[in-house]
Each structure stands twice: as C-alpha cells, then as structure tokens.
Amino acid sequence: EDQVTQSPEALRLQEGESSSLNCSYTVSGLRGLFWYRQDPGKGPEFLFTLYSAGEEKEKERLKATLTKKESFLHITAPKPEDSATYLCAVQAGSGNTGKLIFGQGTTLQVKP
Amino acid sequence: GAGVSQSPSNKVTEKGKDVELRCDPISGHTALYWYRQSLGQGLEFLIYFQGNSAPDKSGLPSDRFSAERTGGSVSTLTIQRTQQEDSAVYLCASSRPLLPNYGYTFGSGTRLTVV
Numbered sequence: 202e203d204q205v206t207q208s209p210e211a212l213r214l215q216e217g218e219s220s221s222l223n224c225s226y227t228v229s230g231l232r233g234l235f236w237y238r239q240d241p242g243k244g245p246e247f248l249f250t251l252y253s254a255g256e257e258k259e260k261e262r263l264k265a266t267l268t269k270k271e272s273f274l275h276i277t278a279p280k281p282e283d284s285a286t287y288l289c290a291v292q293a294g295s296g297n298t299g300k301l302i303f304g305q306g307t308t309l310q311v312k313p
Numbered sequence: 314g315a316g317v318s319q320s321p322s323n324k325v326t327e328k329g330k331d332v333e334l335r336c337d338p339i340s341g342h343t344a345l346y347w348y349r350q351s352l353g354q355g356l357e358f359l360i361y362f363q364g365n366s367a368p369d370k371s372g373l374p375s376d377r378f379s380a381e382r383t384g385g386s387v388s389t390l391t392i393q394r395t396q397q398e399d400s401a402v403y404l405c406a407s408s409r410p411l412l413p414n415y416g417y418t419f420g421s422g423t424r425l426t427v428v
Binding site: 301 | 317344346348353354355356357358361363369371372404406408414415416417418419420421422
C-alpha cells in the first residue's frame with residue numbers, strides 16, 4: 202500500500218534557527234513528490250515538485266531535496282511568517298490520474 | 314476567476330440531511346479534484362475529474378457521497394443522509410491535465426459540521 206509519513210508532527214524554532222522536515226514514502230512507482238504549505242483556514246499552497254532522486258529545488262528560505270525513499274524540506278534562517286503546516290504528497294503508479302497521497306503534515310511554529 | 318472558488322465556506326447541518334458543496338475551478342483547468350481533511354488527519358482523496366473521461370471515484374467513502382461536473386467546469390459534491398463522521402473540511406483543487414509541474418491549485422475549502 203502506498204504510504205507517506207511526515208516527521209516531526211510539530212516543530213518549534215526560534216527565528217533564524219535552521220532545521221529540516223522529513224517526508225518518507227513507500228510507493229509503487231513514484232511519478233512525482235510535491236510539497237505544499239497550508240495556513241490556518243486556507244487551502245494548501247503549492248511549493249515544489251520533485252521527480253527523481255538527487256533533484257533539488259529552492260524558493261527563498263526553503264530547499265527541497267529527494268532521495269529514493271524520502272524528501273527533506275530544509276528551512277534556512279526561518280522567519281515568523283514561515284509558520285504554517287507543511288504537507289508532502291506523492292503521485293504514484295501508472296494510469297491517467299492526478300491523485301495525490303498526502304502525509305499528515307508538519308506544523309511549524311517560528312518564534313521571534 | 315483568478316483562483317478556485319468554493320461555496321459555502323461554512324456549512325452546519327443536522328444529521329440525516331443532504332448537503333451540496335460547490336467548486337468553481339480556474340478557467341481552462343480541465344482536471345478537478347475533491348479531497349477531505351479531517352481534524353488532525355491528512356488530506357484524503359475523494360474523486361478526480363479529467364475532461365470528458367470517466368471520473369476516478371475510488372476515494373469516495375460510501376454510496377452516500379457523489380459528485381458531478383457539469384460542462385467541464387463547475388463541480389458539486391453531494392453528501393446524502395449526513396453523519397457526524399462526515400464533519401471535515403472539503404477541499405477542491407484544479408489543474409491543467411495530468412498534474413503539471415506546478416501541482417494543483419486548491420480552494421479555501423468548505424468546513425462541514427454535522428450536528
């Protein structure tokens with residue numbers, strides 16, 4: 202069964218304290234791994250797509266990396282406005298479907 | 314419109330009543346998805362529409378749930394005889410075909426509370 206596990210469930214950082222969020226996946230045929238940010242009361246907002254092991258993408262203070270078993274979202278020198286829930290999702294298998302399997306998310310709180 | 318629009322934003326209903334949730338996707342997006350997010354849970358796939366193809370209904374939790382998409386645009390998710398376990402945020406998303414590099418665009422969701 203395809204599965205996505207995120208850790209930790211919650212993370213508290215001081216402003217400027219860099220850290221990483223983990224997304225481990227077990228899928229039959231990875232077609233893409235997606236990172237989203239979700240603020241309270243809003244829908245998830247797309248951040249990155251990664252397709253193959255070794256791939257990296259960056260956006261401001263965020264950097265996503267991918268291996269054959271997991272992905273990391275590195276946050277460098279975070280600011281309070283980076284506080285949100287970060288969701289990881291995978292698209293797997295064959296066939297004509299855009300279905301994503303989501304992890305349960307990591308809730309990040311950055312204190313000033 | 315510029316984004317995915319969902320209505321209502323909040324819905325409180327009595328157990329046993331039927332509810333309809335509406336989604337207006339981004340113009341030109343042929344793929345439309347419904348997900349459910351329960352408190353403390355990850356997003357759960359419900360149904361996927363792509364153009365004129367038969368929808369992927371594999372995520373619908375029971376036959377009380379149904380969805381349609383009219384004219385390749387607006388979609389309605391209907392829950393019949395609502396139960397308390399149906400309480401959740403229902404999220405709609407749209408994309409160009411075959412989940413492009415930039416992923417989905419989500420709406421802000423409908424928060425459904427069954428009392």
